[in-house]
Amino acid sequence: MNRLSATAFPAGTAEWPRYRPEEYRAGIVHLGLGNFARAHLLAYTDEVLATQGGDWRAIGVSLRGTAVAEALNPQDGRYTLIIRGQQTHARVIGALKHVIAGTHMARCALTAMARPTCRIVSITVTEKGYGITSEGHLDRAHAAIRADLARPEAPTGVIGLIVAALAHRRAMGVQPFTVLSCDNLSHNGQKLQRAVLEFATEAHGEDVAGWIRQQVRFPSTMVDRITPASTAETLATAATLTGHEDLAAVETEPFRQWVIEDDFSAGRPAWELAGALFVRDVGPYEHMKLRMLNGAHSMLAYSGQLSGKAYVRDVMADPAHASLVRRHLKAAAATVRGLAIDLDAYATALAERFANPSIAHATAQIAMDGTQKLPQRITAPALEALEAGTPVRPFAFALASWAAYLARRDARGAPIRVDDPRADALFAAVSGGTDAATLLPAIAAACPDILPDALRAGAFGAMLEELLDAILREGMMAVLAREAALGGE
Incomplete structure (x- = not known):
């Protein structure tokens, strides 16, 4: 059985992309490319691309390990999303361009985030991945925060990467990206903004922090879609439904919900076309x-x-x-x-x-x-x-x-x-x-x-x-x- 890829011939009963993914550039860099991001944010984005196109494909960044990149990059970012309800059906997602991981992860991620074409940096790293206290302040005891404050020019954690990329864009005169948390933190945008500003002030000074405060948007979000860990059965089902081997398949439930504060620095995909709800207060x-x-x-x-x-x-x-x-x-x-x-x-x-x-x-x-x-x-x-x-x-x-x-x-x-x-x-x-x-x-x-x-x-x-x-x-x-x-x- 051939591997799923951009050149794979559509087969099986799965729905395949109704657009040519390679015609569109990446406008999103996503930190923490786990199963949930692939079942939620990328699925919404894929539907928008199918409806009206646009340079909104995503580059994924795997902050821990290389397994996700090793599964997805040989498949040109393609993967199967299996929706299990009263009936099981599947879609092949084309919204992902490639995944950054491994030895040069931080340098390559910073390069991708600093490009003018990057307009949103989205995040799913679970609550513990940020280095934010329960009160919403920078957690200086968090290993990644501690390491990145010591070497802010070579960060490897979420907040350190965001601040370094924004500092570089400011120095180059490039419009800032929007920072979009999609994790289960209450007031996730506000808490992330506060922690970013605290990190920026300490690591780069008030000039950078002030620019971020004035120019960068941190919309809050509420996300909902039950997405279990993939198993051997997940991969077997993907092979049956697509006719191709897929080592990055994800399964999820039919229900999904995304509520987003409509406050973006540099535009956004029309996610409302896929059912997202944009509101003033999340x-x-x-x-x-x-x-x-x-x-x-x-x-x-x-x-x-x-x-x-x-x-x-x-x-x-x-x-x-x-x-x-x-x-x-x-x-x-x-x-x-x-x-x-x-x-x-x-x-x-x-x-x-x-x-x-x-x-x-x-x-x-x-x-x-x-x-x-x-x-x-x-x-x-x-x-x-x-x-x-x-x-x-x-x-x-x-x-x-x-x-x-x-x-x-x-x-x-x-x-x-x-x-x-x-x-x-x-x-x-x-x-x-x-x-x-x-x-x-x-x-x-x-x-x-x-x-x-x-x-x-x-x-x-x-x-x-x-x-x-x-x-x-x-x-x-x-x-x-x-x-x-x-x-x-």
Whole structure:
């Protein structure tokens, strides 16, 4: 079977590009070319190119490793996007020009970002990839930030690359690009702008920082499309549907959503033609998605891991567990304001999406990097619910599930290290004891942004300790059954 490429003859039942990709130049440099970017931003861009053309293809930058480049570059950037719903269908995406990776990644990325043809630098590096604190400031303890501040002329991290490229464009008299975060950070544009300005001031001086402040746009966005990790089955399905071997195939769900603040420095693709929504204020949409979809995801990931459920669909196949997901969605919805949207209908749609039997979204994948996710997904709505007097037990259950996940032990009784930027601090926190009364203060000391004093005191604190104690003593399955029997508290 021949490899998918620009010269591959269209075959199979997949939809192939309805335009000639090589006729268009790249106008986007995308940092962090993972599965989500290929299922979301590049899919939207591909549809716009098919509709009206334009120099909006993307150059991908792989900041960690060469595997993505090794899969995509021999395929001329082509890959198969598999959409799994009631029926499975596929599209071959042509919006990607090539991928930069490897030894000369930073130098080549800076060159691409400095070109006048680059009008947008978009980003999907997950919450931990930026080097931004939960309050939205530059995290000088982050390894990439620390290294790039030491050598700002040779950066390798996201913020260092953005600032160096903008400084070069300013020196050359080139119009700045727009910086477009597509990660699950609340107020992602504002936080990224603040961190960039702090880095620029320290590394390049106020002249560069002032120019960035005045000239560069950082629109906030809300993105939504469930995209699991690719498997051997993904590649086999791509081969069947395209008639070609594809080592970079991605699978996703039919649903997608993209809400974007319409504030760009140098133009943009007409993504609205593919269904994107441009608004003045993304904030309410961010709250809705982070608190409902992402918050419920985190809750079910930790409780799913503790109850032996490998995939989100397995959680939803358990009636008791599924009822707790719906309970969480209802409690989270009560904290969402400022949207003329039927949140009950949105919650119902989310539960249906989670239950999609064709999507193998691993709970272990969602459970990664909890310290980067939980402040906005669980802590913020919990604090607001406490103040408003709306139900808080679902948030206490989510936090107790996370704490119990951190406290897991191996066969020798040693704590299991989690995949998290604060893994060392979390490991130390759970090493001192195995009971809730010992664990919670230690975890709170390590993560005050997740367990602030307001959630450790009073009725909420007592509820949190009670739930964690029950999970540790009785096991998650028993607690799931009991919590489900309580109904919609």
